[in-house]
Amino acid sequence: MPRPTTSFTHLAGVPVHYDRLPAPHHYGTRGQARTFYCEQRFINALEDAFRELWDVCPHGQAQVITSAGAYVDKGGQHGAGRAFDLDGIFWRDRTFITNEYPDDSRFYVAAEAVLRKHFGVILNYEWNRAHHDHFHLDQSISVGYRTNKNTTLFVQMALRHVLGQPTVTIDGNSGSGTRGGLRAVLPALGLARVHEIDTSAKLAQKMQDIWLEFCDRVAARGFQQPAASQPADARPPAPAPGAPDADDRENLRTAPTPLETGQPTPALAMSRQLTYRIDGVWQVLAGVRRSRLPEE
Numbered sequence: 001m002p003r004p005t006t007s008f009t010h011l012a013g014v015p016v017h018y019d020r021l022p023a024p025h026h027y028g029t030r031g032q033a034r035t036f037y038c039e040q041r042f043i044n045a046l047e048d049a050f051r052e053l054w055d056v057c058p059h060g061q062a063q064v065i066t067s068a069g070a071y072v073d074k075g076g077q078h079g080a081g082r083a084f085d086l087d088g089i090f091w092r093d094r095t096f097i098t099n100e101y102p103d104d105s106r107f108y109v110a111a112e113a114v115l116r117k118h119f120g121v122i123l124n125y126e127w128n129r130a131h132h133d134h135f136h137l138d139q140s141i142s143v144g145y146r147t148n149k150n151t152t153l154f155v156q157m158a159l160r161h162v163l164g165q166p167t168v169t170i171d172g173n174s175g176s177g178t179r180g181g182l183r184a185v186l187p188a189l190g191l192a193r194v195h196e197i198d199t200s201a202k203l204a205q206k207m208q209d210i211w212l213e214f215c216d217r218v219a220a221r222g223f224q225q226p227a228a229s230q231p232a233d234a235r236p237p238a239p240a241p242g243a244p245d246a247d248d249r250e251n252l253r254t255a256p257t258p259l260e261t262g263q264p265t266p267a268l269a270m271s272r273q274l275t276y277r278i279d280g281v282w283q284v285l286a287g288v289r290r291s292r293l294p295e296e
Ligand SMILES: [Zn+2]
Pocket: 078, 083, 084, 085, 135, 136, 137, 296
């Protein structure tokens, strides 16, 4: 694809620098001024996203945004001029580098929560190794809640690092652990009533309805001081690990319990093996589907 004719050197009033150069402009530094090319519509989305970030973040407007690139002469969203790789943000009194996620996860998730309101696809640290050092932002999927791996990773990161649900596993699979985490926090946040989210379908619908507000809450809480210094009543309720949802209870009712059956019968053992095999096939199929998502 030819290079877009529209370009930018600043976003929301802040210079954007390239930081994938030899020292002293290497990754993790403030980099060097550069012109980046994108379609105008995508530039507008970046402007909106960073303007909102300056509004929401306690550090206000930053001094420098660092990037690994926008338009690149290749395929995919970068080649179309509709993608941006965010490496870091420098404020006067705060530095945010995306590869510091393991030690800065709360702030990382808060920043992503703001970006999620503007970009339907964000490939982050948990997506794969290639994204340990930047957020990939594009709009190939519209903004909103989905149970796909991309969105689920963010929801799990939010539950675990910001919303006080440390037992939630970050694996991209939207299962009972993730649903249990959401059921523990949504009523406490005033975003849903218990009966509105008691099945998987109702919970997914609710998450779609409240998605932007959910992102707002995650950003607001993530940008607060760490939970340890918050008053107890500001924290979400204790986690409910492994609490089965209505759907799971439905499944459990139809399956014989060990108490009912005593020792597992050969038939039960066989059905369990079959279940594991089906799970395995699903994992493989899910992996194939995931690998088709834009990854850059
Ligand atoms: Zn990218």
